[in-house]
Amino acid sequence: MALSGRTVERLSVYRRLLVMQGQSGEESVYSHQLAEMVSGTAAQVRRDLMEVGVTGHSKRGYRVANLIEGISKVLDDPAGTRIVLVGAGDLGRAALGFIKGRNAALRIVGAFDNDPSKIGRVIHGYRCASIDELERVIAAEQVEVAIITTPAGVAQPVCDRLVAAGVRGIVNFAPTPLQVPEGVWVERVDIATALEKVTCLTRSV
């Protein structure tokens, strides 16, 4: 199928909006309505939906329930995705709060830190464990995805341990690019860059 990263991002946003919309009672949407919500074009919405294989009706548009189901079939692993988080600082806490209860297919199975004062604490319902437990939990729970919310200085060594233990996908919040071997996917969430980009581009708009 080979969905592009851009398409996957948009699908994720469509689904989130549709889930909200579903609660408001509307049963169907037109491509131009979805486009308006994401400030995109109707053509792109239809193209994205074509790629996931959901189909609409030439007069009534797309059924919301259909869309959510079709997008979820593409985005979610039916077996669920087990996730660990490393770095229980402000950012880690924020990430945990953000994920909690948002998507049933994403399951946090461990949060780790090397700070003894954090180990044992419960954050958003997840108990923080010692980083020494990392490899054991990854193996035991067959963890495939990890979130790095450590300081920049330890992000690479943490990444190396995660990859060695079998993690195949990483969301990196640390302000450092990570070096990973072929076959590991890294998604960067770069807060510092986002801010600098806005300040720069705001002046040229």
Next chain:
Amino acid sequence: MALSGRTVERLSVYRRLLVMQGQSGEESVYSHQLAEMVSGTAAQVRRDLMEVGVTGHSKRGYRVANLIEGISKVLDDPAGTRIVLVGAGDLGRAALGFIKGRNAALRIVGAFDNDPSKIGRVIHGYRCASIDELERVIAAEQVEVAIITTPAGVAQPVCDRLVAAGVRGIVNFAPTPLQVPEGVWVERVDIATALEKVTCLTRSV
């Protein structure tokens, strides 16, 4: 000059790496070294640097100090950028910690919340003020950029107030796309999407 968003993102990362590298004593870098650090190509690095106007040496590469200065001239507003943050929850706290002391050209001039229990608290050295003060501070400090770290439900009304008060650039951490008029730049930092993207693409790599 019209730098593309992608180029600006990479410049921000180059600079951050170079600032670290500068501390390690190296005085110059080759394009292929920078490329390796960001997992990119040397051709793209040279192209990006060409666009900012810094120039290298055909044998010695680029001087680190030159690069940092040249990139900063493009990314930073010489007058400094004044920034407000709205939403002093976990995510707001993390963002404040992240920005603090990282870039002297970016200055947080206010953090706001509507929760009385948060107002007056000091977070990473910034005192949280009532959201009622928002417009006054934006006008008084000539704020151009804002960070939204509120829950999804209030992100749009907060955005509307910011824009009405004169903000031209927004970093949006809330999981909702924002509707803004022409001339306002929104940069989305979408944690939920990043996670879903990784879980989806990890399975197809």
Next chain:
DNA sequence: TAGATTGTTAATCGATTAACAATC
């Protein structure tokens, strides 16, 4: 000099948009 690197243009690649027949 020979060899490596820069600066820049041309070629390639991929993603978005436009267009339109088919459908209801």
Next chain:
DNA sequence: TAGATTGTTAATCGATTAACAATC
């Protein structure tokens, strides 16, 4: 039917990469 919308292909656009003369 007339009008609006979908599904999909072709055209356009922009960004990345390749190539190479110029430089040291």
